[in-house]
Amino acid sequence: MDHLSAIRAFQRIVEAKSFTKAAAQLGVPRSTLSKALKDLEEHLGTQLVQRTTRSVAPTMEGAEYYRRTASVLSQLEDADMALRGMGAQAVGRLRIDVHASLANFVLIPALSDFKQRYPDIQLALGISDRPVNLIEEGVDCVIRAGQLSDSTLIARTIFEDRLVTCASPDYLGRCGTPASPLELETDHQILGYFSAATGEMWPLRFTDGGKESSFSRFDLAANDSAGLIRMMVAGLGVGQTHQSVVRPFLESGELVALLSPYTQSTIPISVIYAQTKQLNARVRVFVDWVVELLSNG
Numbered sequence: 001m002d003h004l005s006a007i008r009a010f011q012r013i014v015e016a017k018s019f020t021k022a023a024a025q026l027g028v029p030r031s032t033l034s035k036a037l038k039d040l041e042e043h044l045g046t047q048l049v050q051r052t053t054r055s056v057a058p059t060m061e062g063a064e065y066y067r068r069t070a071s072v073l074s075q076l077e078d079a080d081m082a083l084r085g086m087g088a089q090a091v092g093r094l095r096i097d098v099h100a101s102l103a104n105f106v107l108i109p110a111l112s113d114f115k116q117r118y119p120d121i122q123l124a125l126g127i128s129d130r131p132v133n134l135i136e137e138g139v140d141c142v143i144r145a146g147q148l149s150d151s152t153l154i155a156r157t158i159f160e161d162r163l164v165t166c167a168s169p170d171y172l173g174r175c176g177t178p179a180s181p182l183e184l185e186t187d188h189q190i191l192g193y194f195s196a197a198t199g200e201m202w203p204l205r206f207t208d209g210g211k212e213s214s215f216s217r218f219d220l221a222a223n224d225s226a227g228l229i230r231m232m233v234a235g236l237g238v239g240q241t242h243q244s245v246v247r248p249f250l251e252s253g254e255l256v257a258l259l260s261p262y263t264q265s266t267i268p269i270s271v272i273y274a275q276t277k278q279l280n281a282r283v284r285v286f287v288d289w290v291v292e293l294l295s296n297g
Contacts, residue, residue, distance in 0.1 A: 192218030
């Protein structure tokens with residue numbers, strides 16, 4: 001029995017709650033995974049997981065073994081990567097999940113630079129605004145805007161983004177330019193964004209003389225951040241989004257920033273990962289690259 005491979009197989013089975021998902025994430029046949037677990041259980045003399053018709057869950061002994069081996073595997077991986085050399089020598093599969101607008105308008109246009117620097121990293125980029133289960137879906141980390149609400153995860157703020165209110169020149173030519181948030185709320189077409197998970201509207205936020213205000217009225221709304229920007233560019237109304245993702249459209253003239261004296265709020269952009277995982281070398285070089293990209297934008 002390859003003891004280390006068997007432990008890795010057990011870890012992934014517990015995290016994915018499924019033999020099939022774990023096998024797909026590791027790129028091995030399901031039968032290979034089952035045999036590795038069987039050999040590990042025979043070696044330890046105890047059952048590590050319970051199989052049901054719907055999922056796989058660790059036994060009490062399995063949960064304790066998972067807890068004890070998780071940090072060891074993470075440290076071993078870090079040690080391997082340190083010896084191989086970080087930077088250009090970083091190798092292996094990296095699964096990242098990023099919200100749609102950051103992926104489409106910032107990361108993807110610059111990915112050729114990342115691949116030139118780290119050609120041996122196999123980057124699997126998940127693109128969506130929906131919440132993901134990092135453990136079950138085999139995601140190394142996600143990059144998201146806003147505050148972290150899940151106490152089982154760890155968030156490291158990598159960038160403070162600014163909000164920007166904007167519309168297309170076509171819309172402003174037809175409907176005029178609002179001079180204040182009140183005029184915007186009462187006299188204009190509002191484009192909004194709502195959570196793909198809860199359906200909750202994200203209000204437009206403004207500051208006037210140090211006093212913050214917000215409103216959630218909208219005429220059209222999307223639960224996809226890239227879709228919201230596309231609606232702005234299409235001249236459907238006035239919306240609010242992050243400066244980092246809308247910058248290319250402001251520079252090209254496809255969008256115009258509005259109410260700048262009133263749009264002062266900042267939003268933290270964070271890398272989020274599970275408490276049981278340490279940031280390995282692949283994640284670190286990717287995060288450092290994203291920070292550099294956002295800082296230079």
